[in-house]
Amino acid sequence: MSEELTKQTEELNLESKTVFDNKEEFEAKHPLNSRWTLWYTKPQTNKSENWHDLLKPVITFSSVEEFWGIYNSIPVANQLPLKSDYHLFKEGIRPEWEDEQNSKGGKWQYSFTNKREASGVINDLWLRGLLAVVGETIEDEENEVNGIVLNIRKQAFRVGIWTKDCEDSKLRTVGERLKKVLQLSDEQKVEFISHDASNKKGSEAQIVL
Amino acid sequence: MAKYTEEQLIELKEEAYVPQEGILEAFNQMVEQVREHAAAEYEKHKSIKWGNGDTYIDENGNERSYNHLNRRRASRSSGNKNPRKKTGEQQVDEDGWATFSKAKKSFGAEDEDDRQSFRQAVKDGLIGPNNAVRVKPNNKNLGSSKAVDPRDAIADKHTNTFNAFEALGDDDDDE
Numbered sequence: 001m002s003e004e005l006t007k008q009t010e011e012l013n014l015e016s017k018t019v020f021d022n023k024e025e026f027e028a029k030h031p032l033n034s035r036w037t038l039w040y041t042k043p044q045t046n047k048s049e050n051w052h053d054l055l056k057p058v059i060t061f062s063s064v065e066e067f068w069g070i071y072n073s074i075p076v077a078n079q080l081p082l083k084s085d086y087h088l089f090k091e092g093i094r095p096e097w098e099d100e101q102n103s104k105g106g107k108w109q110y111s112f113t114n115k116r117e118a119s120g121v122i123n124d125l126w127l128r129g130l131l132a133v134v135g136e137t138i139e140d141e142e143n144e145v146n147g148i149v150l151n152i153r154k155q156a157f158r159v160g161i162w163t164k165d166c167e168d169s170k171l172r173t174v175g176e177r178l179k180k181v182l183q184l185s186d187e188q189k190v191e192f193i194s195h196d197a198s199n200k201k202g203s204e205a206q207i208v209l
Numbered sequence: 210m211a212k213y214t215e216e217q218l219i220e221l222k223e224e225a226y227v228p229q230e231g232i233l234e235a236f237n238q239m240v241e242q243v244r245e246h247a248a249a250e251y252e253k254h255k256s257i258k259w260g261n262g263d264t265y266i267d268e269n270g271n272e273r274s275y276n277h278l279n280r281r282r283a284s285r286s287s288g289n290k291n292p293r294k295k296t297g298e299q300q301v302d303e304d305g306w307a308t309f310s311k312a313k314k315s316f317g318a319e320d321e322d323d324r325q326s327f328r329q330a331v332k333d334g335l336i337g338p339n340n341a342v343r344v345k346p347n348n349k350n351l352g353s354s355k356a357v358d359p360r361d362a363i364a365d366k367h368t369n370t371f372n373a374f375e376a377l378g379d380d381d382d383d384e
Binding site: 029030031032033040042043045058059061063064065066067068069070071072073074075080081082084128131132134135136137 | 211212213214215217218219221222224225226227228229230232233236237239240242243244246247
């Protein structure tokens with residue numbers, strides 16, 4: 001009995017960290033449900049750079065306080081250079097369709113093609129997207145969302161939510177919430193396309209909301 | 210499952226804590242470098258497109274190019290069709306087929322008739338190996354703007370070449 005108690009105590013010690021174990025963790029007052037990694041796609045400045053060189057993990061965090069600290073320290077959406085991407089994905093998932101967690105999934109997305117008009121609101125909309133993802137209100141209990149992506153392109157700002165799979169019934173909630181988060185009107189449609197389909201030329205969206 | 214609404218998260222904005230400042234500073238530097246590179250590329254592209262490299266210093270001390278003087282007139286080739294080009298008339302037959310009749314040529318149209326009459330004459334045996342052909346040159350096309358064959362020019366050219374043997378012979382004659 002005493003042996004069992006000792007073992008349990010040891011396990012308890014491993015789980016509950018104190019300020020002496022890890023000062024940084026001690027700052028975390030509001031832990032998030034998941035750990036998140038911010039990635040950045042650097043635009044190519046040298047022809048020898050390939051996709052793997054350009055996609056860089058920036059930082060991983062797990063609390064609301066850290067989220068704000070990071071958000072306040074990095075460039076806002078409309079200050080990023082052209083051909084940049086921000087990706088915020090659950091820790092351990094690379095923002096690539098080849099990743100095991102993404103390979104059977106797809107993405108909900110919307111493109112703000114009027115860049116002049118959108119550049120005034122894209123910072124707020126991207127922040128709303130981030131908050132919905134880290135706060136995990138972008139879905140109910142489906143656990144379908146792997147991450148959120150912002151693409152800065154010459155023609156458009158594009159926001160996408162990457163999902164684990166392509167099951168229509170599980171995805172509608174995410175699509176509807178993305179539409180609300182991005183404050184889109186009924187006429188502005190969000191589209192879902194699987195990664196498989198988006199790699200084929202001429203393929204169309206599977207769900208449009 | 211711990212969920213935070215947008216409002217709850219915004220309430221905590223003031224509690225911001227930067228976990229690894231060094232990493233974020235390095236990240237910002239990298240983005241700044243990319244931005245500078247993009248700006249330099251843009252300037253380079255702009256000067257290649259419009260400028261010839263000549264610049265002047267304006268009244269505010271800024272270096273400016275003579276773009277406004279060097280700019281070429283926009284090309285007509287994109288989108289604008291040549292307004293002088295005539296299109297043929299469309300003829301619709303009884304079955305509803307539409308045919309564009311050939312636009313009349315501004316020059317050389319009578320050649321077509323000549324060709325037809327020549328072909329007919331050959332067919333009728335008026336012209337052929339047994340019959341002499343009286344050729345009437347069509348002077349109209351002789352004044353061509355085509356470049357002269359350079360070989361012909363060389364053949365016609367008067368050349369003064371020095372021939373040593375001839376020169377020696379001449380000397381002999383003089384003596």
